[in-house]
Amino acid sequence: MTNTATIIGGGVIGGGWAARFLLNGWNVRVYDPDPEAERKINEVMVNARHALPMLYDYALPDEGALSFHDTIEDAVAGAAWIQESVPERLEIKHKVFQEVQAHCSTSSVIGSSTSGFKPSELQDGATQPGQILVTHPFNPVYLLPLIEVVPTDKNTPETIDRTKEILSVLGLYPLLVRKEIDAHIADRFLEAVWREALWLVKDGIATTEEIDNAIRYGFGIRWAQMGLFETYRVAGGEAGMKHFMAQFGPALKWPWTKLMDVPEFTDELVDLIAGQSDDQSGHLSIRELERKRDNNLIAMMRALKQQGNAAGQLIKDHQKSLRPVLTDANPIVSMRRTVPVDWTDVNGHMNEGRYGQLFSDAAEEIMAHVGADDDYIANGLSYFTVETTVKYLAETHAGEEIEVHTRITEGKGKKLRCFHEMKRASDGELMATCDQFMLHVSLETRRTCEPADHVRQKVEALAALHEEN
Ligand SMILES: NC(=O)C1=CN([C@@H]2O[C@H](COP(=O)(O)OP(=O)(O)OC[C@H]3O[C@@H](n4cnc5c(N)ncnc54)[C@H](O)[C@@H]3O)[C@@H](O)[C@H]2O)C=CC1
Numbered sequence: 001m002t003n004t005a006t007i008i009g010g011g012v013i014g015g016g017w018a019a020r021f022l023l024n025g026w027n028v029r030v031y032d033p034d035p036e037a038e039r040k041i042n043e044v045m046v047n048a049r050h051a052l053p054m055l056y057d058y059a060l061p062d063e064g065a066l067s068f069h070d071t072i073e074d075a076v077a078g079a080a081w082i083q084e085s086v087p088e089r090l091e092i093k094h095k096v097f098q099e100v101q102a103h104c105s106t107s108s109v110i111g112s113s114t115s116g117f118k119p120s121e122l123q124d125g126a127t128q129p130g131q132i133l134v135t136h137p138f139n140p141v142y143l144l145p146l147i148e149v150v151p152t153d154k155n156t157p158e159t160i161d162r163t164k165e166i167l168s169v170l171g172l173y174p175l176l177v178r179k180e181i182d183a184h185i186a187d188r189f190l191e192a193v194w195r196e197a198l199w200l201v202k203d204g205i206a207t208t209e210e211i212d213n214a215i216r217y218g219f220g221i222r223w224a225q226m227g228l229f230e231t232y233r234v235a236g237g238e239a240g241m242k243h244f245m246a247q248f249g250p251a252l253k254w255p256w257t258k259l260m261d262v263p264e265f266t267d268e269l270v271d272l273i274a275g276q277s278d279d280q281s282g283h284l285s286i287r288e289l290e291r292k293r294d295n296n297l298i299a300m301m302r303a304l305k306q307q308g309n310a311a312g313q314l315i316k317d318h319q320k321s322l323r324p325v326l327t328d329a330n331p332i333v334s335m336r337r338t339v340p341v342d343w344t345d346v347n348g349h350m351n352e353g354r355y356g357q358l359f360s361d362a363a364e365e366i367m368a369h370v371g372a373d374d375d376y377i378a379n380g381l382s383y384f385t386v387e388t389t390v391k392y393l394a395e396t397h398a399g400e401e402i403e404v405h406t407r408i409t410e411g412k413g414k415k416l417r418c419f420h421e422m423k424r425a426s427d428g429e430l431m432a433t434c435d436q437f438m439l440h441v442s443l444e445t446r447r448t449c450e451p452a453d454h455v456r457q458k459v460e461a462l463a464a465l466h467e468e469n
């Protein structure tokens with residue numbers, strides 16, 4: 001039987017929750033008095049359907065059914081999970097819980113998206129307080145996995161387990177907050193950074209864009225892969241966390257922040273932090289952690305490069321200056337590069353799919369060399385590959401430098417055939433070959449056509465040169 005979730009309040013966050021449930025095969029019933037709610041949720045769904053499936057290598061379950069309801073009573077019928085996402089006002093949330101609990105099953109989980117209220121404040125005056133707990137998400141809920149689960153002692157261990165279990169089934173990461181506190185864990189950081197940023201803007205130190213750049217070109221990328229403490233453990237060098245705290249401890253007394261209410265770095269606190277850091281990361285040496293960090297950063301920055309975003313666009317621009325100018329040799333060295341970490345697979349070597357990428361990139365360099373460059377393509381002419389034969393001859397691994405040597409083995413009219421040899425740069429060992437047959441096309445009709453004269457002539461000249469093998 002399909003599970004049912006009820007979303008009370010279908011704004012930014014409620015819409016994200018609805019999408020997360022629907023795309024994981026749950027039926028979703030929405031209650032929101034705003035007449036625009038249905039349109040807004042349907043718009044969120046368009047983005048979510050585009051985004052969430054791309055995270056996975058396998059298809060998601062069939063989407064659940066979405067329905068809108070005029071009353072809370074109707075909306076909560078049959079719901080295993082009820083997610084409250086109404087505005088951050090305690091009196092509105094209390095009123096909603098009263099009505100929800102008057103009609104829902106006593107076995108439903110009632111999660112609140114509240115950014116900052118403590119669960120005990122939410123439970124205050126409730127008919128069945130133990131049914132309500134904080135399940136605080138992060139925008140966009142359909143993509144970001146963190147859910148802060150904040151219970152009180154009124155919630156039974158069974159309720160907490162069930163909550164965590166359902167969230168996990170939805171692909172979410174339930175982080176149990178062991179003690180309730182205003183704004184939970186993550187929003188306390190966001191608040192600290194937000195408040196500092198407000199001061200920097202107000203005091204004319206930085207613009208909003210400069211602040212965003214300070215985050216996204218540097219520590220923001222770092223945080224995404226190692227968080228705060230593991231990052232600082234590595235920053236302590238071989239001596240680790242204790243050294244980091246000894247070095248930067250005095251800064252707690254310096255005016256490095258507007259938030260001057262800081263804890264004293266007593267021996268007890270230093271030992272507590274260093275001990276927890278050892279438990280968390282002590283199984284890896286600093287060098288291993290550095291390697292892990294670097295591999296993560298490479299994978300993330302290469303993903304950002306693909307999207308042309310901030311640090312990724314920077315790499316893209318810089319890489320233009322690294323692009324070699326090809327020369328008319330026999331063969332042409334069409335590509336020289338290092339195997340990146342995200343090209344390897346379960347066997348620890350370059351995945352066969354990436355050979356296709358490598359030879360395709362080499363072919364693009366050859367295309368540009370014969371005049372089928374970015375401007376030519378922008379004018380509606382290009383080459384499409386119609387056949388490739390790849391032979392895998394020796395393994396290659398992340399970090400290895402490789403070259404592609406290319407010969408044009410057929411170059412007449414619409415036809416362009418390349419024979420690529422992938423070699424290890426250090427000793428020239430042949431590692432793979434690719435016989436690639438391309439046809440010249442019009443990007444308008446998507447059908448073959450004759451190339452422009454200058455391209456045809458260049459292709460023919462290179463084919464003649466490469467015949468002399
Ligand atoms: N926007 C954000 O970045 C995040 C917000 N949250 C929390 O999620 C909750 C909702 O915030 P948003 O979605 O941003 O607000 P929002 O303003 O986008 O959506 C609130 C929705 O609740 C509806 N609503 C108002 N009164 C209602 C009622 N009595 N019954 C049912 N629906 C009602 C409104 O029509 C609106 O569609 C808040 O508690 C907020 O702190 C949590 C994480 C992030």
Ligand SMILES: C[N+](C)(C)CC(=O)CC(=O)[O-]
Nearest residue numbers: 114115137138139187190
């Ligand atoms: C600004 N905020 C307090 C509403 C932020 C959150 O609660 C979490 C998020 O998505 O940033």
